[in-house]
Amino acid sequence: MSIGGTEALEASESGGALQFLDFGGEIAARSPSQLFWRRLRRDRVAIASAGFIVFLIVLAIAAPLVIKILGLPGPNVQNLNLTDEFGSPLGPTGSHPFGVDQLGQDVMSRVIYGTRVSLEVGIIGTAISTLIGVVVGLLAGFYRGWVDTVLSRAVDVVLSIPLLLLGIGIGAACGVRGCLSGAIQPGLGVIIFLIAFATWPYMMRIVRGLVLSLREREFIDASRALGASDLRIMFREILPNLTAPIIVFASLQIPTNILIEAALSFLGVGIRPPTASWGQMIASATPIFATAWWYMVFPGAALLLTVLAFNLLGDGLRDALNPRSAR
Amino acid sequence: MRSIRTAAAIAVVAALALVLAACGSSKSSSSSSGGSGGSNTVSSSGYQSPTTQSLEGKKGGTLEVLDETDFEHLDPGIAYYSLDYEVVFATQRPLYSNKPNTASEASPDMASGPPEVSSDAKTVTVHMREGIKFSPPVNREVTSADVAYAFQRAANPNVANPYLQPYFKAVEGVPTATGGPIKGIATPDKHTIVFHLTEPKGSFVANALVMPISAAVPKEYAEKFDKHKPSDYGNNQVATGPYMFKNDSSGKVLGVGYFPGKSATLVRNPNWSASSDIRPAYLDEIKIKIGGTNSVIGRQVLEGKNVVENEPPAQNAVRLAAEKYKAQMEISPGAGSHYITLNNSHGPFKNENLRKAVWAALNRTAMDKARGGKLVTDVATHALYPSSDPKWNEVTGFNDAGGLEGPKFDFNEHLEGDAAVAAKYMKLAGYPSGKYTGGETITVVGAKGNPAEQDAEIVNNTLKQLGFTTKFTLVETATMYAKYCNVPKENIDVCPNVGWIADFADPQTILNITFNGKYIVQTGNVNQGQVNDPAINEAATKAENVSGASARAAAWADVDRKIAEGAHFVPYDWDKQANIEGSGVHGVGDLWDVGEWDYSWTSLK
Numbered sequence: 001m002s003i004g005g006t007e008a009l010e011a012s013e014s015g016g017a018l019q020f021l022d023f024g025g026e027i028a029a030r031s032p033s034q035l036f037w038r039r040l041r042r043d044r045v046a047i048a049s050a051g052f053i054v055f056l057i058v059l060a061i062a063a064p065l066v067i068k069i070l071g072l073p074g075p076n077v078q079n080l081n082l083t084d085e086f087g088s089p090l091g092p093t094g095s096h097p098f099g100v101d102q103l104g105q106d107v108m109s110r111v112i113y114g115t116r117v118s119l120e121v122g123i124i125g126t127a128i129s130t131l132i133g134v135v136v137g138l139l140a141g142f143y144r145g146w147v148d149t150v151l152s153r154a155v156d157v158v159l160s161i162p163l164l165l166l167g168i169g170i171g172a173a174c175g176v177r178g179c180l181s182g183a184i185q186p187g188l189g190v191i192i193f194l195i196a197f198a199t200w201p202y203m204m205r206i207v208r209g210l211v212l213s214l215r216e217r218e219f220i221d222a223s224r225a226l227g228a229s230d231l232r233i234m235f236r237e238i239l240p241n242l243t244a245p246i247i248v249f250a251s252l253q254i255p256t257n258i259l260i261e262a263a264l265s266f267l268g269v270g271i272r273p274p275t276a277s278w279g280q281m282i283a284s285a286t287p288i289f290a291t292a293w294w295y296m297v298f299p300g301a302a303l304l305l306t307v308l309a310f311n312l313l314g315d316g317l318r319d320a321l322n323p324r325s326a327r
Numbered sequence: 328m329r330s331i332r333t334a335a336a337i338a339v340v341a342a343l344a345l346v347l348a349a350c351g352s353s354k355s356s357s358s359s360s361g362g363s364g365g366s367n368t369v370s371s372s373g374y375q376s377p378t379t380q381s382l383e384g385k386k387g388g389t390l391e392v393l394d395e396t397d398f399e400h401l402d403p404g405i406a407y408y409s410l411d412y413e414v415v416f417a418t419q420r421p422l423y424s425n426k427p428n429t430a431s432e433a434s435p436d437m438a439s440g441p442p443e444v445s446s447d448a449k450t451v452t453v454h455m456r457e458g459i460k461f462s463p464p465v466n467r468e469v470t471s472a473d474v475a476y477a478f479q480r481a482a483n484p485n486v487a488n489p490y491l492q493p494y495f496k497a498v499e500g501v502p503t504a505t506g507g508p509i510k511g512i513a514t515p516d517k518h519t520i521v522f523h524l525t526e527p528k529g530s531f532v533a534n535a536l537v538m539p540i541s542a543a544v545p546k547e548y549a550e551k552f553d554k555h556k557p558s559d560y561g562n563n564q565v566a567t568g569p570y571m572f573k574n575d576s577s578g579k580v581l582g583v584g585y586f587p588g589k590s591a592t593l594v595r596n597p598n599w600s601a602s603s604d605i606r607p608a609y610l611d612e613i614k615i616k617i618g619g620t621n622s623v624i625g626r627q628v629l630e631g632k633n634v635v636e637n638e639p640p641a642q643n644a645v646r647l648a649a650e651k652y653k654a655q656m657e658i659s660p661g662a663g664s665h666y667i668t669l670n671n672s673h674g675p676f677k678n679e680n681l682r683k684a685v686w687a688a689l690n691r692t693a694m695d696k697a698r699g700g701k702l703v704t705d706v707a708t709h710a711l712y713p714s715s716d717p718k719w720n721e722v723t724g725f726n727d728a729g730g731l732e733g734p735k736f737d738f739n740e741h742l743e744g745d746a747a748v749a750a751k752y753m754k755l756a757g758y759p760s761g762k763y764t765g766g767e768t769i770t771v772v773g774a775k776g777n778p779a780e781q782d783a784e785i786v787n788n789t790l791k792q793l794g795f796t797t798k799f800t801l802v803e804t805a806t807m808y809a810k811y812c813n814v815p816k817e818n819i820d821v822c823p824n825v826g827w828i829a830d831f832a833d834p835q836t837i838l839n840i841t842f843n844g845k846y847i848v849q850t851g852n853v854n855q856g857q858v859n860d861p862a863i864n865e866a867a868t869k870a871e872n873v874s875g876a877s878a879r880a881a882a883w884a885d886v887d888r889k890i891a892e893g894a895h896f897v898p899y900d901w902d903k904q905a906n907i908e909g910s911g912v913h914g915v916g917d918l919w920d921v922g923e924w925d926y927s928w929t930s931l932k
Contacts, residue, residue: 076788078784080692080693085702086642086645086646086699087642087697087698087700087778088642088643088646102697102777102781103697103781176770176772176798176800176802176811176817177817268775268801272801273784273787274784274787274788274799284777287621287622287642287776287777288622288643288777289622290622291643291646
């Protein structure tokens with residue numbers, strides 16, 4: 001320990017010149033990914049956000065274990081003895097650090113389980129919309145002409161559908177019996193589908209624009225001259241060049257999707273109770289906020305921090321990948 | 328059977344019963360208040376009670392009313408909602424009306440005396456007071472023809488009164504009426520109106536005259552508005568009561584005395600005279616502000632002076648009142664009941680023992696705690712519900728049916744739920760493990776909003792503990808009734824948020840269309856559990872024709888017992904409605920209208 005400390009001290013004392021030399025010494029070429037990691041590592045905010053997100057993922061996966069370790073009741077355990085004589089929930093105590101809700105369910109336990117819903121929706125929804133957006137964007141940008149016209153108009157149509165209204169409509173129409181003879185049932189699946197359906201056009205437009213310019217470049221002509229198929233050109237030549245903007249855009253899409261889920265659940269058309277979801281908890285806390293602030297504050301804070309973390313990480317990725325300079 | 332939309336939200340029920348009332352409204356033979364259960368349902372001291380409140384007051388002043396939601400209908404021919412009633416009964420005079428402190432005894436209002444029912448019960452004659460005038464701009468004397476017109480227009484599709492058919496269908500010509508003169512309603516002179524009936528249901532029709540449908544409407548003035556679809560007489564109405572909507576010289580109320588979603592103003596009716604009315608009408612003016620947030624309004628009212636809230640206050644306001652402003656809160660029992668309906672005709676709950684297991688397992692105390700606790704609820708033990716009006720508990724059969732404790736069945740004994748008794752009935756139902764293993768997924772459709780959704784979640788949890796797999800959905804209250812629970816072909820297994828309140832003190836209005844299988848209809852069905860039990864049907868159908876208050880009470884108490892015995896539903900809540908007022912108000916609440924403040928009796932201190 002002490003030895004290491006001294007070394008570190010010496011290193012910092014040795015001054016800027018030495019450091020400059022150190023850096024200068026590694027003139028060896030760096031791959032774009034090495035550059036990316038170097039830049040990202042220097043962004044403390046992004047690293048902290050990434051750490052928080054990893055923590056959330058672990059929390060979501062290990063929710064039952066975490067709750068057991070913390071000695072909390074399950075998220076759906078009702079106990080009306082934890083409400084006062086007027087039915088108002090009791091606030092934070094040692095055994096219920098975040099207090100309880102109107103049914104005496106432990107708020108902390110529900111916030112932890114709510115992480116699952118938010119991450120599932122954020123990550124799976126974004127993955128699906130990215131996949132669709134990238135493929136459609138590649139096709140439209142690469143083939144141009146009528147393919148582009150058809151796909152771009154389709155995107156215009158999808159973009160003109162109001163997501164929240166669609167969600168409310170599906171929630172109202174398919175609430176009890178489901179739609180299409182039970183194929184559509186409100187719940188996690190529909191939310192993910194809705195989000196993917198409503199957000200892929202943004203990705204598509206970005207990808208299409210980039211492909212339109214990339215396809216005119218010499219390396220594409222070169223590979224075409226070599227006899228590469230369209231598919232190969234699209235997915236092996238063009239796509240790798242789009243990695244950076246796709247990653248950046250997807251990372252910024254995740255928090256948006258988490259918020260959409262919260263909004264739909266807040267409106268009562270998202271996750272069905274008793275499954276815990278932050279949006280739904282906030283909705284059900286609204287009428288009793290005056291007497292039970294904890295019921296809104298903790299899920300609200302969880303939502304805020306999660307969305308903030310994803311946004312900051314997205315910003316960090318964008319800076320690190322620097323796609324705007326578009327070489 | 329009025330639909331009330333309290334916090335509890337008992338939603339619009341379009342189809343009502345054929346109801347045969349107990350005897351006329353004028354007798355006061357009972358008076359023996361020393362009796363069982365009922366009267367001590369008024370909880371704890373310190374709060375006001377509509378039964379014991381003083382009806383005296385000081386004249387003058389302006390009352391401010393804060394309500395989050397707007398009225399549904401201000402037209403006396405359409406209004407059928409507790410909040411609307413507070414305005415309608417301050418501005419209109421039906422033939423009969425209830426004083427604030429009774430839920431079981433109507434007084435002559437526009438009528439000059441009790442209704443005269445002929446011995447064959449096929450004619451009802453009502454004599455009206457003379458010298459009552461419509462408010463400006465009509466300004467003429469009210470005659471029996473105006474009451475006849477009120478009934479005519481009720482049948483007009485542009486008005487579409489919701490209870491004309493169920494309550495007045497025995498009147499000749501009503502079933503086929505569409506707005507023109509009704510054959511069975513005669514006006515032999517200017518102050519007499521006679522109802523000719525095709526069936527011997529005179530006392531029932533007489534009792535139904537407390538509904539605002541019998542408030543006079545001047546034909547020559549209202550006709551032009553009734554031609555519009557929908558009628559806009561409500562926006563141009565004239566009054567017979569002590570107050571009227573502020574209007575302009577042409578009679579227009581909309582934009583003058585009523586701004587939808589914003590405000591309404593009631594001023595004194597210059598043509599009203601105190602000597603002709605039972606209402607004292609202490610206040611000079613009532614200013615109603617619409618909008619805001621219920622939980623904020625609650626605090627404004629409790630901390631304010633000359634202000635009341637007529638909506639059910641938010642839970643936090645009830646709590647605040649209980650802690651700091653006890654005297655500013657009135658608790659009104661008899662505000663209806665809430666229960667779970669289990670589908671008796673389809674799915675697993677055809678099995679009586681499974682229904683009993685649910686009843687036994689349900690923690691009814693927890694259900695009521697989620698609704699705001701003992702202050703605003705009593706744990707329900709059967710279908711008939713209590714009031715603090717002792718006569719109500721007598722004539723409805725509530726006392727005969729076991730009072731607060733209810734019928735003695737083991738599944739009804741433990742209000743907090745009893746797993747052992749539940750397991751016993753699960754075994755009897757053929758599930759020896761005590762858990763349902765039938766494999767059917769049951770649909771549970773509850774109502775959104777506090778406290779309905781909390782109750783629904785407790786029910787869902789209870790069902791899961793019994794081993795059921797549930798498909799649990801919460802929808803808006805109106806949707807829950809109109810699209811799911813009131814539609815038999817949807818075959819919803821469990822409706823946890825069903826509520827009911829009677830229009831009159833008659834047990835038939837509580838038990839008949841709700842549990843008698845012969846009234847099951849394909850839409851607007853209020854027998855949500857599709858209870859179609861031959862023994863109940865027979866007893867109820869027989870009880871319809873029983874006359875005499877105590878005989879009817881006994882007959883319906885028997886029906887009530889049969890409903891509980893077979894666990895055809897699961898009751899959990901008898902509502903007590905809280906209403907709050909500011910420190911400067913001497914509020915008088917209507918026991919017959921979930922304790923809503925009555926503007927014609929309320930005064931300022």
